[in-house]
Amino acid sequence: MVVAAPASGSGKTTVATGLMAALTARGTAVSPHKVGPDYIDPGYHALATGRPGRNLDPWLTSPELIVPLFLHGFQQGPVGAGVAVVEGVMGLYDGAAEQGEFASTAHVAKLLDAPVVLVVDASAAGRSVAATVHGFRTYGDIRLGGVVLNRIGSDGHERMCREAVEELGVPVLGALRRRDDIETPSRHLGLVPAAERSAEAVATVERLGALVAASCDLDALMALARTAPDLYAEPWDPREQVVPVPERPRIAVAGGPAFTFGYAENEELLAAAGAEVVRFDPLRDERLPDGTRGVVIGGGFPEMYASGLSANEPLRRDLAAFATAGGPGGGGGPVYAECAGLLYLASELDGKPMCGVLKDVTATMAPRLTLGYRSAVAVSDSIVARTGERVRGHEFHRTVTEPGHGDTAAWQWTTSGPQGFVQGRCVASYLHLHWAGEPAFAERLTRGAAT
Structure with missing residues (x-):
C-alpha cells in the first residue's frame, strides 16, 4: 500500500x-x-x-x-x-x-x-x-x-x-x-x-x-x-547490471553520523561488480581500512560535525595521501564524493580544516536551500563518467563552495554552468546519483580500484 x-x-x-x-x-x-x-x-x-x-x-x-x-x-x-x-x-x-x-x-x-x-x-x-x-x-x-x-x-x-x-x-x-x-x-x-x-x-x-x-x-x-494485484516482472538484480572484476578490490564507504545519505543499491552494485565493500567513520576512525583501494563519500551533514571531522587530523591526512598517492605506482587512488563528500574533501568547511584534497576549495553555509532534480551531462572524463554522458540526479544542500567548479569540472546542468571537480582520479560534486540508473558507474569505480 x-x-x-x-x-x-x-x-x-x-x-x-x-x-x-x-x-x-x-x-x-x-x-x-x-x-x-x-x-x-x-x-x-x-x-x-x-x-x-x-x-x-x-x-x-x-x-x-x-x-x-x-x-x-x-x-x-x-x-x-x-x-x-x-x-x-x-x-x-x-x-x-x-x-x-x-x-x-x-x-x-x-x-x-x-x-x-x-x-x-x-x-x-x-x-x-x-x-x-x-x-x-x-x-x-x-x-x-x-x-x-x-x-x-x-x-x-x-x-x-x-x-x-x-x-x-x-x-x-x-x-x-x-x-x-x-x-x-x-x-x-x-x-x-x-x-x-x-x-x-x-x-x-x-x-x-x-x-x-x-x-x-x-x-x-x-x-x-492484499487487494494489490500481482506484479509480473523480474526483480532487479545487481549481478545482471555489471561485469565483475576478479581482483576483489576493497572499497571503503564513509558512514557514521556525519555521512548518512546513500542508496542501498549503490553498494549492492559495487559488491556485484566485485568490490569488497567496507565502512569507515570519519568522526572516529583515524585511518582508512587496511587494504583500501577506492573510497566513496556520500551525502550527510558534515556541517553539523565540522569540528569533530576537523579534529580527526590523522584520517584527514590519510585520506589526502590516498587521493594523491594511493594508487598504483604512486598515482592517486579513486575517490567518488557527493555533496557532503565534496565538503569533506575541501580545504575547509566554515573555517575548519578538512581533508584538503581539493586544495583551493572552501565551503560555507548558505542562506538558502538548493533542492531539485537535475539533468546533467559529464563535461570531462572521470573515474565514473565519460565526457558527454547524460545522467539524472538531484541536489539537496544548504552550503556553497568557492569556487563552484575546478579547472576540470565534473558536470553541467541546465540551471547553471559547470559544476564539481575532477582532480586526478577523484571526482566530487553536489550531484546525488542513484546508480540503479547508471550501473556502469559502479563497475567503472570498481575496475579503477582494481588497477
Missing part, C-alpha cells in the same frame, strides 16, 4: 513509519519504500522494519525500473516480505517540476498498481475534510483505498470527520490524536537522520508504532494491501 497526503506536513511520515513498526511488531515482515530521492525517511523505515529502506524514483532511475526495484526490496532475504508500505513524497500529485505528475506519489502508485491510503491533517477542519478527500478521490485515476485522519483533537472531532468522509463511501482506516511527544526533530534539510539519534530514534519509532497500532485498523490496512 502507498501512504500519501494532500501536501507536505500532513503526517505521512508519522503514519507510514508507525505502520511499518506496528506491523513488524505483529510479526509481519515489512518491505519499506520511499517515493522520491529523500535519504532521511528511509533511515527511520529501516529502524522500524529491520530491512534497508529503499527509494522508488522514476526520475533517478526510470519508470521501467520501479517495479523491478520494488520487487528486489520486497523479495530480499530467504522468505521475502509479507507486506510492502510505500511512503509518498510531498502532495500526492507533486512530481518533477514542469513535468506533470511524473515522479510523483501518484505516478509510482500507478506503476505499482497499489492502493493509496490518504493521510489528512484534520487539525483545522471538521466536515470539510470530506471535501478534500472527495477532491483527491475524483482527481486523477489512483485507487484511493482509505483515509487516516491525523491530528484529531477530541472524540467529537473524530466522529464529525469520520461521518463526513464515510458518507463518501471512503473508509476511515485510522484516526491519530494530536501528539507533541513523538515529533522527530528537524533541521535545515528536514528531519534529523535516524542514524544520528541512535537510541532516541529507536524510541521514537517504537512510540510511532504504538500510536498507529492503537489508532488504526491494522487488519483493515492489511486487507487493503
Whole structure:
C-alpha cells in the first residue's frame, strides 16, 4: 500500500513509519519504500522494519525500473516480505517540476498498481475534510483505498470527520490524536537522520508504532494491501547490471553520523561488480581500512560535525595521501564524493580544516536551500563518467563552495554552468546519483580500484 497526503506536513511520515513498526511488531515482515530521492525517511523505515529502506524514483532511475526495484526490496532475504508500505513524497500529485505528475506519489502508485491510503491533517477542519478527500478521490485515476485522519483533537472531532468522509463511501482506516511527544526533530534539510539519534530514534519509532497500532485498523490496512494485484516482472538484480572484476578490490564507504545519505543499491552494485565493500567513520576512525583501494563519500551533514571531522587530523591526512598517492605506482587512488563528500574533501568547511584534497576549495553555509532534480551531462572524463554522458540526479544542500567548479569540472546542468571537480582520479560534486540508473558507474569505480 502507498501512504500519501494532500501536501507536505500532513503526517505521512508519522503514519507510514508507525505502520511499518506496528506491523513488524505483529510479526509481519515489512518491505519499506520511499517515493522520491529523500535519504532521511528511509533511515527511520529501516529502524522500524529491520530491512534497508529503499527509494522508488522514476526520475533517478526510470519508470521501467520501479517495479523491478520494488520487487528486489520486497523479495530480499530467504522468505521475502509479507507486506510492502510505500511512503509518498510531498502532495500526492507533486512530481518533477514542469513535468506533470511524473515522479510523483501518484505516478509510482500507478506503476505499482497499489492502493493509496490518504493521510489528512484534520487539525483545522471538521466536515470539510470530506471535501478534500472527495477532491483527491475524483482527481486523477489512483485507487484511493482509505483515509487516516491525523491530528484529531477530541472524540467529537473524530466522529464529525469520520461521518463526513464515510458518507463518501471512503473508509476511515485510522484516526491519530494530536501528539507533541513523538515529533522527530528537524533541521535545515528536514528531519534529523535516524542514524544520528541512535537510541532516541529507536524510541521514537517504537512510540510511532504504538500510536498507529492503537489508532488504526491494522487488519483493515492489511486487507487493503492484499487487494494489490500481482506484479509480473523480474526483480532487479545487481549481478545482471555489471561485469565483475576478479581482483576483489576493497572499497571503503564513509558512514557514521556525519555521512548518512546513500542508496542501498549503490553498494549492492559495487559488491556485484566485485568490490569488497567496507565502512569507515570519519568522526572516529583515524585511518582508512587496511587494504583500501577506492573510497566513496556520500551525502550527510558534515556541517553539523565540522569540528569533530576537523579534529580527526590523522584520517584527514590519510585520506589526502590516498587521493594523491594511493594508487598504483604512486598515482592517486579513486575517490567518488557527493555533496557532503565534496565538503569533506575541501580545504575547509566554515573555517575548519578538512581533508584538503581539493586544495583551493572552501565551503560555507548558505542562506538558502538548493533542492531539485537535475539533468546533467559529464563535461570531462572521470573515474565514473565519460565526457558527454547524460545522467539524472538531484541536489539537496544548504552550503556553497568557492569556487563552484575546478579547472576540470565534473558536470553541467541546465540551471547553471559547470559544476564539481575532477582532480586526478577523484571526482566530487553536489550531484546525488542513484546508480540503479547508471550501473556502469559502479563497475567503472570498481575496475579503477582494481588497477
